[in-house]
Amino acid sequence: MRLSLLAFYQSLTVGVLGFCVANFSTKHACAENSGKPNLLIFYSDDQGWGETGCYGNNQIPTPNIDALAANGVRFTQGYVAATYCSPSRAGLLTGKYPTRFGHEFNAVANKSGLRLDQVTLANRLKELGYATCCVGKWHLGNSEPYRPTKRGFDEFFGTLANTPFFHPKNFVDSRISQDVREITDDNFYTTDAYAQRSIDWLEKNKDKSWFLYLPFNAQHAPLEAPQKYLDRFPDIQDQKRRLFAAMLSAQDDAVGRVMTKLRQMGQEENTLVFYIADNGGPTQATTSKNGGLRGFKMTTFEGGPRVPYISQWKGHWPAGKVYDYPVMNLDVVPTMLAATGNKIPQSEQLDGVDLAPFITGQNSARPHETMYWRFGPQWAIRHGDLKLVVSRGGSGKPELYDLSKDLSESSDLATTRPEEVKKLQTMWDAWSAQQAPPSAIDAPANQKARNPRARQQSAARSNDDRT
Numbered sequence: 015m016r017l018s019l020l021a022f023y024q025s026l027t028v029g030v031l032g033f034c035v036a037n038f039s040t041k042h043a044c045a046e047n048s049g050k051p052n053l054l055i056f057y058s059d060d061q062g063w064g065e066t067g068c069y070g071n072n073q074i075p076t077p078n079i080d081a082l083a084a085n086g087v088r089f090t091q092g093y094v095a096a097t098y099c100s101p102s103r104a105g106l107l108t109g110k111y112p113t114r115f116g117h118e119f120n121a122v123a124n125k126s127g128l129r130l131d132q133v134t135l136a137n138r139l140k141e142l143g144y145a146t147c148c149v150g151k152w153h154l155g156n157s158e159p160y161r162p163t164k165r166g167f168d169e170f171f172g173t174l175a176n177t178p179f180f181h182p183k184n185f186v187d188s189r190i191s192q193d194v195r196e197i198t199d200d201n202f203y204t205t206d207a208y209a210q211r212s213i214d215w216l217e218k219n220k221d222k223s224w225f226l227y228l229p230f231n232a233q234h235a236p237l238e239a240p241q242k243y244l245d246r247f248p249d250i251q252d253q254k255r256r257l258f259a260a261m262l263s264a265q266d267d268a269v270g271r272v273m274t275k276l277r278q279m280g281q282e283e284n285t286l287v288f289y290i291a292d293n294g295g296p297t298q299a300t301t302s303k304n305g306g307l308r309g310f311k312m313t314t315f316e317g318g319p320r321v322p323y324i325s326q327w328k329g330h331w332p333a334g335k336v337y338d339y340p341v342m343n344l345d346v347v348p349t350m351l352a353a354t355g356n357k358i359p360q361s362e363q364l365d366g367v368d369l370a371p372f373i374t375g376q377n378s379a380r381p382h383e384t385m386y387w388r389f390g391p392q393w394a395i396r397h398g399d400l401k402l403v404v405s406r407g408g409s410g411k412p413e414l415y416d417l418s419k420d421l422s423e424s425s426d427l428a429t430t431r432p433e434e435v436k437k438l439q440t441m442w443d444a445w446s447a448q449q450a451p452p453s454a455i456d457a458p459a460n461q462k463a464r465n466p467r468a469r470q471q472s473a474a475r476s477n478d479d480r481t
């Protein structure tokens with residue numbers, strides 16, 4: 015079964031790429047000054063559902079992120095298909111549940127990367143003639159075949175995995191070479207540098223149709239910020255919170271700098287923008303709050319997968335709209351492809367949908383009647399407003415919540431509504447049976463080594479994966 019599935023995906027990849035290559039020269043010519051929309055994704059790291067002004071944070075001003083919502087659509091129930099970094103990115107860039115292809119844990123990125131038979135959004139757009147660039151934290155594989163420039167991006171400027179903000183690790187600037195390089199400049203701060211590099215790349219590619227993917231490492235640990243951002247928050251006494259505020263403020267500035275560049279280029283109306291966080295806030299580690307939701311990053315309670323989710327497309331999307339039906343990060347690929355005038359064949363079985371008809375009101379139904387999550391022993395299904403969930407921090411048994419009345423998942427209905435528990439359990443079991451087994455599993459800390467020093471190193475590695 016696995017062999018036939020693999021063969022299917024390989025033939026699909028060859029077929030899709032072959033079709034695109036056959037049409038490449040024509041489409042590439044069309045992409046220059048074609049008027050096709052530019053595409054921009056801001057992907058924030060570990061930013062809880064409550065952590066921007068437009069999602070209720072009144073402590074840390076985020077005027078530039080809020081402006082995206084004011085000029086576009088703010089989704090109150092925006093989800094990611096996985097509750098931590100690498101699988102979330104795998105879902106974003108493929109439009110498929112990452113569990114479909116075994117990308118259930120961060121360990122995949124550490125041991126290999128996003129499976130090579132998976133087509134990324136950048137692959138698709140590059141074959142349509144788009145200029146493509148990834149600036150920021152990749153986290154879909156360190157070794158060369160898995161790096162951004164082998165996955166559809168013309169250029170990459172950023173880190174291959176988690177990193178400090180100063181003197182970043184695993185840093186690559188593909189303009190210079192594909193090799194990991196050391197950053198010796200003490201003033202290099204990833205968030206600021208990513209904004210500058212994005213602006214430079216946009217200037218260089220302003221006459222083309224372009225796709226810029228900007229996955230910040232803010233606000234992932236470690237908490238680090240230049241003094242100029244810390245100085246904006248003299249009244250926050252909790253130093254951890256003050257650092258977080260500075261990091262978010264820096265990221266908001268970066269969003270503002272990129273959007274200002276679009277306006278200067280006269281391209282804001284011709285650019286479809288998404289702003290999404292990769293998973294919920296790990297509140298204890300970084301203070302990132304989840305707006306009253308239960309759970310955190312790496313749990314299947316709402317605080318894990320529900321995130322800030324905004325889209326702006328001036329002149330196409332309504333301005334200042336609040337959209338309340340659930341959407342997912344898996345919807346970005348089909349929405350962006352549709353915006354270019356292209357469709358992804360149904361045979362590819364993407365899990366995301368084109369959001370355009372839902373945003374414009376052409377379709378008043380839910381984009382997703384049912385959503386699924388699997389994260390090791392934790393899992394969840396949301397069908398309509400009912401959610402059946404097994405999550406870290408819960409009872410260990412499936413719990414049933416009505417999210418339309420119980421946003422904080424505090425009143426378990428499992429014992430009073432057993433028929434619905436059974437129905438949702440059956441649906442999730444059927445979905446889970448269609449998913450691939452994890453291709454690499456996160457090793458629990460302390461199980462790899464016998465001597466204390468090696469055990470310590472093993473635990474550190476594992477914690478790095480998990481945070």
Ligand SMILES: [Ca+2]
Binds near residue numbers: 060098099234293
């Ligand atoms: Ca993350």
